Amino acid sequence: MSSALRSLVEGVxxxxxxxxxxxxxxxxxxxxxxxxxxxxxxxxxxxxxxxDLEEASDVSAVLRARLGLTEAxxxxxxxxxxxxxxxxDPLGRELRATxxxxxxxxxxxxxxxxxxxxxxxxxxxxxxxxxxxIVRSGNGVVMKGxxxxxxxxxxxxxxxxxxxxxxxxxxDAVAGVEGREAVSELLEASDVIDLVIxxxxxxxxxxxxxxxxxxxxxxxxxxxxxxxxxxxxxxKAMTVVLDSKTGYPSACNAVETLLVHRxxxxxLPWLGQKLRNTGVELRADEKSRLVLQEHGVLSTxxxxxxxxxxxxxxxxxxxxxxGLDEAIAHIHRFGSGHTDAIVTEDRERAEAFLRQVxxxxxxxxxxxxxxxxxxxxxxxxxxxxxxxxxxRGPVGVEGLLTSRWLLRGDGQAAGDYGPGKKALLHTALS
Amino acid sequence: MSSALRSLVEGVxxxxxxxxxxxxxxxxxxxxxxxxxxxxxxxxxxxxxxxDLEEASDVSAVLRARLGLTEAxxxxxxxxxxxxxxxxDPLGRELRATxxxxxxxxxxxxxxxxxxxxxxxxxxxxxxxxxxxIVRSGNGVVMKGxxxxxxxxxxxxxxxxxxxxxxxxxxDAVAGVEGREAVSELLEASDVIDLVIxxxxxxxxxxxxxxxxxxxxxxxxxxxxxxxxxxxxxxKAMTVVLDSKTGYPSACNAVETLLVHRxxxxxLPWLGQKLRNTGVELRADEKSRLVLQEHGVLSTxxxxxxxxxxxxxxxxxxxxxxGLDEAIAHIHRFGSGHTDAIVTEDRERAEAFLRQVxxxxxxxxxxxxxxxxxxxxxxxxxxxxxxxxxxRGPVGVEGLLTSRWLLRGDGQAAGDYGPGKKALLHTALS
Numbered sequence: 001m002s003s004a005l006r007s008l009v010e011g012v013x014x015x016x017x018x019x020x021x022x023x024x025x026x027x028x029x030x031x032x033x034x035x036x037x038x039x040x041x042x043x044x045x046x047x048x049x050x051x052d053l054e055e056a057s058d059v060s061a062v063l064r065a066r067l068g069l070t071e072a073x074x075x076x077x078x079x080x081x082x083x084x085x086x087x088x089d090p091l092g093r094e095l096r097a098t099x100x101x102x103x104x105x106x107x108x109x110x111x112x113x114x115x116x117x118x119x120x121x122x123x124x125x126x127x128x129x130x131x132x133x134i135v136r137s138g139n140g141v142v143m144k145g146x147x148x149x150x151x152x153x154x155x156x157x158x159x160x161x162x163x164x165x166x167x168x169x170x171x172d173a174v175a176g177v178e179g180r181e182a183v184s185e186l187l188e189a190s191d192v193i194d195l196v197i198x199x200x201x202x203x204x205x206x207x208x209x210x211x212x213x214x215x216x217x218x219x220x221x222x223x224x225x226x227x228x229x230x231x232x233x234x235x236k237a238m239t240v241v242l243d244s245k246t247g248y249p250s251a252c253n254a255v256e257t258l259l260v261h262r263x264x265x266x267x268l269p270w271l272g273q274k275l276r277n278t279g280v281e282l283r284a285d286e287k288s289r290l291v292l293q294e295h296g297v298l299s300t301x302x303x304x305x306x307x308x309x310x311x312x313x314x315x316x317x318x319x320x321x322x323g324l325d326e327a328i329a330h331i332h333r334f335g336s337g338h339t340d341a342i343v344t345e346d347r348e349r350a351e352a353f354l355r356q357v358x359x360x361x362x363x364x365x366x367x368x369x370x371x372x373x374x375x376x377x378x379x380x381x382x383x384x385x386x387x388x389x390x391x392r393g394p395v396g397v398e399g400l401l402t403s404r405w406l407l408r409g410d411g412q413a414a415g416d417y418g419p420g421k422k423a424l425l426h427t428a429l430s
Numbered sequence: 431m432s433s434a435l436r437s438l439v440e441g442v443x444x445x446x447x448x449x450x451x452x453x454x455x456x457x458x459x460x461x462x463x464x465x466x467x468x469x470x471x472x473x474x475x476x477x478x479x480x481x482d483l484e485e486a487s488d489v490s491a492v493l494r495a496r497l498g499l500t501e502a503x504x505x506x507x508x509x510x511x512x513x514x515x516x517x518x519d520p521l522g523r524e525l526r527a528t529x530x531x532x533x534x535x536x537x538x539x540x541x542x543x544x545x546x547x548x549x550x551x552x553x554x555x556x557x558x559x560x561x562x563x564i565v566r567s568g569n570g571v572v573m574k575g576x577x578x579x580x581x582x583x584x585x586x587x588x589x590x591x592x593x594x595x596x597x598x599x600x601x602d603a604v605a606g607v608e609g610r611e612a613v614s615e616l617l618e619a620s621d622v623i624d625l626v627i628x629x630x631x632x633x634x635x636x637x638x639x640x641x642x643x644x645x646x647x648x649x650x651x652x653x654x655x656x657x658x659x660x661x662x663x664x665x666k667a668m669t670v671v672l673d674s675k676t677g678y679p680s681a682c683n684a685v686e687t688l689l690v691h692r693x694x695x696x697x698l699p700w701l702g703q704k705l706r707n708t709g710v711e712l713r714a715d716e717k718s719r720l721v722l723q724e725h726g727v728l729s730t731x732x733x734x735x736x737x738x739x740x741x742x743x744x745x746x747x748x749x750x751x752x753g754l755d756e757a758i759a760h761i762h763r764f765g766s767g768h769t770d771a772i773v774t775e776d777r778e779r780a781e782a783f784l785r786q787v788x789x790x791x792x793x794x795x796x797x798x799x800x801x802x803x804x805x806x807x808x809x810x811x812x813x814x815x816x817x818x819x820x821x822r823g824p825v826g827v828e829g830l831l832t833s834r835w836l837l838r839g840d841g842q843a844a845g846d847y848g849p850g851k852k853a854l855l856h857t858a859l860s
Contacts, residue, residue, distance in 0.1 A: 014522075019823030021786050029843045104796060106806060113818045114788070140571075194818045213643055215819040234700040237773050243843030332447075353835050356451050357545070366534060366839030375844060376536060376835065377528050378854035388624045388832040389645040402818040404692075405806065406784050409796030410668030413673030414805060426807035 001185045008175055009142060009192045012115050015170035016140025020112045022169060024089030030135050031085035034163035035078045041159065042074050048151040050122065052420065056148045066122040067149055077128045080380070084132045087379055090397050091138050093138040097429035101422065105429060111404045112138035114194040117186050119144045119208060121200030124152035130197070131160045131174060133380055137400040140173040142184050142193070146200075187212035194398075197383055200308070217399055219386035221336035222252025223310050224368045227327040227353070228271075229344030230263035236365050237264075237343045238271050241316075243367040244341070246278050250312045252384060253339050253361075253371040257307065257317040259327045260288055262361055265320060270297035272318075280314045288321035308334030324349055328356050335359060337386045339371040360393035431615045433464055438605055439572060439622045442545050445600035450542045452599060454519030460565050464593035465508045469556065471589065472504050478581040479554065486578045496552040507558045510810070514562045517809055520827050522566050528857035531852070533840040535859060541834045542568035544624040547616050548639060549574045551630030552568035554582035560627070561590045561604060563810055567830040568821030570603040572623070574613050576630075607857070617642035625830075627813055628744045632740070647829055649816035651766035652682025653740050654798045657757040658701075660693035666795050667694075667773045668701050671746075673797040674771070676708050680742045682814060683769050683791075683801040685742025687737065689748040690718055695750060699725035704746075710744045717750035738764030754779055758786050765789060767816045769801040790816055790823035 001009075019027065038045070042221040049069040056067060073232050116139050120126040127143060134141045145153035153176060153330055161171035172336060177186070186193060187208065196216045198205045206220040226244055228237050244255035272282055272292045282299035283306045284292055292299045299318070306317040307330070321327045331340050341363035342353040350364040361371040371394060373381025380395030385391050391399040431439075449457065468475070479499040486497060517651050526538040527730045546569050550556040557573060564571045575583035583606060591601035607616070616623060617638065626646045656674055674685035690698055695718060702712055702722045713736045714722055714728035722729045729748070736747040737760070750758045761770050770807040771793035772783040780794040791801040801824060803811025808826030815821050821829040847854050 017786070017788060020788075100800070100805065100807070104800075106800075108823075111788075151579075210645070213639070215645060233841065239841050239843050243845050247843070247845045319596065326848050350838075354838070356447070358447060358450075358541075359834065359835065361835040363837040364839060365841050366837050367842065367844045369844035370530070370534075370837055370839075370842070371835070372844075375530065375854060376848070377854065378531070392833045393538075402822050404789065405791040405801070405823045407793040407796050407800055408780075408784070409794060409800075411663065411669050411795050412797065412800070413669050413677070414797045414799035414802075415673050415677045417805070424805060424807065 005182060005185055006189070006192070008177070009115065009189065011172040011185070012140040012175050013192065014141055015172035016112065016115060016138070019135065019140070019164070019169050019173045020138035024091065026167060026169070027089070027135055027138065027371050028085050030163050030167045030169065031081055031132055033166050034132060034135070034159060035081040035085065037159045037163055038074060038078050038081065041155070042071065045069060045071060045074060045152070045155050045425050046071070048155040051151045052149050061149065063122055063148070067124070069124060069152060073125060077125055081128060081132045084136050084380055087397070090136065090401060094153040094405055099427045099429055100388070100424050101412065101417070104382070104412050105408050108295045108403050109250065109406060110401045113400055113402050115140045115142065115192060116400065117142045117144070117193045117196045117214070119183060119196065119198045119200070119204070121146045121204060122149060123199070124156055126199050127153055127156040127160070130199070130382070133382060133397055133400060134174070135160070135164070137397050139400050142186060143174070143176050144178070144186070145176070147178070150178065184211070187214065190214045199383065215390060216241045217385050217387070217391060217395065218383050219252060219336065219338060221310050221386070222338045223257070223308055223334065223336040224253060224255045224256070224296065224338055225257050225331050225335055225340045226255045226260055226368065227259040227340070227342045228261060228264045229324070229342060229346060229349055230261040231346040231349070232261075232264055233345055234267050234270060238274055240341065240343050240367050241271060242274060242278065243369055245275065245280055245316050246314065247367070247369045251316050251369065253368050255310075255316065255368050256310055257319060257334070259319055259330060262287065262320050262322060265291045268292065269297050272297040272299065275316065280316050282316055282318055284318040285320060288318045324352060328353065331357055331359070338384070339363065339368045341366060342370050360384070431619050432682060435607070435612060435615055436619070436622070438607070439545060439616070439619060441602040442570040442572055442605050443600035443622065446542065446545060446568070449565065449570070449594070449599050449603045450521065450568035451577050454521065456597060456599070457519070457565055457568065458515050460593050460599065461511055461562055463596050464562060464565070464589060465511040465515065467589045467593055468504060468508050468511065471585070472501065474502070475499060475504060475582070475585050478585040482579050483586060489578065493552055493578070497554070499554060499582060503555060508556055511558060511562045514566050514810055517566060517827070520566065520831060525833055529857045529859055530854050531842065531847070534842050535669070535838050537836045538833050539836060540831045543830055543832050545570045545572065545622060546830065547572045547623045547626045547644070549626065549628045549630070549634070550612060551576045551634055553629070554579045554586055556629050557583055557586040557590070560629070560812065563812060563827055564604070565590070565594070565829060567827050567828050571605070573604070573606050574608070574616070575606070576653045577608070579600045580608065606782070614641070617644065620644045621817065629813065645820060646750050647815050647817070647821060647825065648654045649682060649766065649768060651816070652684070653687070653738055653764065653766040654683060654685045654768055655687050655689055655761050655770045656685045656798065657689040657764055657772045658691060658694045659754070659772060659776060659779055660691040661695055661776040661779070662773040663775055664697050664700060668704055670771065670773050670795065670797050671701060672704060672708065672798055675705065675710055675746050676744065677797070677799045679744050683798050684742075685746065685798050686740055687749060687764070689749055689751050689760060692717065692750050692752060695721045698722065699727050702727040702729065705746060710746050712746055712748055714748040715750060718748045754782060758783070761787055761789070767815070769793065769798045771796060771798050790814070
């Protein structure tokens with residue numbers, strides 16, 4: 001890593017430690033200040049964003065929509081910063097307290113992870129959404145946004161830095177970097193960066209996962225399944241599948257493959273017709289296609305590669321299965337461990353599905369679209385993780401925390417405890 | 431990865447899922463069976479170990495001691511397996527329960543991580559120590575032990591596999607592999623292995639950390655500090671420093687560098703003499719060496735590379751500092767974030783140290799040697815982690831767990847909730 005970049009990251013670490021040991025009230029004040037700055041500078045922020053939009057005149061409408069800031073979007077950001085300011089301080093929370101002996105008390109308390117590298121595409125709002133969670137949790141951050149949002153990102157990062165400085169903390173806990181070379185170098189710096197959070201396309205996430213040994217919080221794929229059991233209610237099946245597929249087809253928690261118990265097949269056409277009416281293309285395997293055809297519901301033949309494919313649009317693969325075991329085997333083979341649901345009126349089979357399916361979120365009679373930090377009530381969402389280490393599923397601010405063990409004694413030696421000597425008490429402290 | 435190795439790991443995953451969904455009582459029975467098998471086969475186990483010792487006739491006495499099994503060691507293993515069998519089932523424990531709406535209940539429950547790769551050196555007892563925690567937590571494991579313990583490892587792994595099979599579970603949840611090539615291939619298989627736990631030398635751990643993108647639970651270095659404040663009690667300083675240095679000098683939680691407030695220096699010779707009397711070599715910086723010399727306490731001049739060095743033997747670096755800030759800066763620069771302690775009678779400074787030092791374990795007036803899973807009361811120790819992700823410090827069985835989110839509904843669609851529609855309740859369920 002270049003020495004300039006290394007000293008920037010070390011500066012983030014040093015400043016982060018100051019932010020972490022400041023009081024919770026101080027961090028709350030920084031967030032309050034951030035909200036005010038965003039309001040006071042709304043004109044300049046929109047102007048910076050206008051420059052980005054001008055230079056990005058040749059990009060798609062979808063990208064422009066992501067890139068563009070509006071007064072309404074800014075106000076939404078201000079509101080979310082104020083909400084995060086109102087969150088209880090997540091630092092120093094006691095996770096465990098044990099008396100090892102009289103006057104020898106062990107406490108495990110929440111602490112910030114340290115320095116987080118955030119790499120995101122197009123959406124400049126991510127600077128504030130994640131930046132405010134970073135401040136709330138006493139972490140430091142190195143941010144690398146998309147080139148197309150350069151002016152917006154600079155102006156928003158400056159708001160974060162100024163908010164820290166106005167409250168007497170070092171602005172260096174938040175740093176922005178630009179250029180692809182910087183990212184490659186940072187991804188190799190596992191000694192100074194503790195966690196990487198990518199926000200963007202599957203390709204972005206996958207490429208980061210494959211190019212770093214730093215832990216990555218995120219998910220490349222959202223290949224979700226809904227299994228309609230023999231005993232499923234047609235009404236619930238319709239509600240769950242329609243919402244799961246059409247609520248927001250490009251979301252990671254949208255369903256991609258519908259698994260249908262062969263005994264449910266006779267009722268499939270009603271659901272199929274409803275999906276067709278909302279514009280969903282059905283990619284059906286032979287058995288289900290036959291039933292759909294009989295009832296005049298249009299479908300295209302499923303191809304082998306449709307299993308485990310994230311369509312991200314109004315396309316749904318449909319596959320008939322012989323029962324629960326085959327459905328679960330399919331999910332384990334083709335799923336991405338994100339979110340999978342069963343629709344059934346049979347409680348025992350529902351519980352077997354909940355117990356056996358090895359995914360971050362597993363649902364009974366509910367839309368896969370519920371897999372979301374805000375819907376889960378986590379207060380804010382850092383991301384959704386399909387990893388099994390550290391945090392899994394929708395991740396709130398606790399994804400930015402680790403813990404430390406504090407032991408307060410009176411001069412004790414470990415060698416005085418053990419077989420034939422004093423015994424450790426290990427009593428829980430309330 | 432060779433197809434044979436891949437199918438072995440996939441077999442572990444499949445069998446692990448069966449172990450995970452079996453009842454807690456079933457896993458308890460497997461552990462009870464394991465203890466009985468170890469007792470019943472003690473003759474054969476000691477014989478296998480004797481063969482290893484014969485073939486390793488040219489190795490050091492230290493290594494032979496680690497490698498050797500005795501009846502007493504075996505009985506210790508049997509006792510620890512029975513203790514782990516008596517642990518409450520760690521799976522399916524509710525971490526959070528929230529009603530999102532009437533009839534829409536979200537629960538976060540503990541689940542096994544999946545497939546763990548354990549790489550260890552010399553000590554065959556690790557097969558049973560970690561293997562029993564793996565079974566307790568419903569995980570699967572691929573074990574690679576040292577070549578010098580080949581026969582012992584094979585016999586012990588067979589006990590684990592037979593215990594699973596005798597209770598009607600697939601033995602394939604526990605697999606042993608041999609040969610260095612297998613390790614290189616496994617370390618690249620981040621798609622099928624969820625966590626790597628290395629147990630052995632710093633070099634082993636470092637080489638694994640540098641050669642895999644799979645998360646690693648462990649620590650390469652244990653560079654621990656004790657800081658003697660101006661206000662330290664000489665008696666407590668003596669107890670804490672002696673125990674921290676001489677209790678088990680090669681342990682990762684032994685102290686390596688003593689930081690001494692310049693106002694404590696006049697009392698340093700008493701402590702220095704006591705350390706000398708127990709055979710500790712003192713590597714003192716100029717200021718502290720001068721004071722030691724005046725009182726006839728022998729020391730050698732500290733070299734620059736002594737800061738941040740893990741001696742692992744009866745050697746202690748000593749360095750005078752101007753106060754708390756310099757001590758903490760030194761710890762952050764040279765420490766490994768394992769365990770650091772302050773000795774002081776000043777409660778405010780103690781609390782500042784506990785708040786500011788960014789290490790897994792931070793102590794006041796207690797020996798660094800307390801940093802240990804058994805001493806912390808974790809019931810068993812998977813390892814000590816200096817990483818900040820997933821688990822930090824001494825790690826018990828929870829280091830082998832992740833969580834899943836289970837949502838039980840009645841056909842709800844996510845699109846029915848939101849601004850202008852139904853509100854999510856987010857009330858905690860007891």
